[in-house]
Amino acid sequence: MKITTTLAVAAGLAALAACNNETPQEQAADNIEANAEMTADNLEEMADNASTEGTEDSLENQADATREAGEENADATRSSTDLDGNSAN
DSSP states (O other): OHHHHHHHHHHHHHHHHHHSOOOHHHHHHHHHHHHHHHHHHHHHHHHHTOSSHHHHHHHHHHHHHHHHHHHHHHHHHHHOOOTTSOOOO
């Protein structure tokens, strides 16, 4: 049920992002961040339901790393401006 809710929220965010006059690069960066956030949220939900403290800690660390990687990838996408639109990413 939570995954369905998360996917519905993601679809809503994608729809809102499409309404803006953002560049495709900015939209891609926003999508990267949203996907990383959803994945991290799911990992935290799994951590809340973990049977051992070690598993919980591991899942929470994975969630933190996922968020950080998503932010870094989004920032890299935003800063790699390619004026002619032929980005080699």
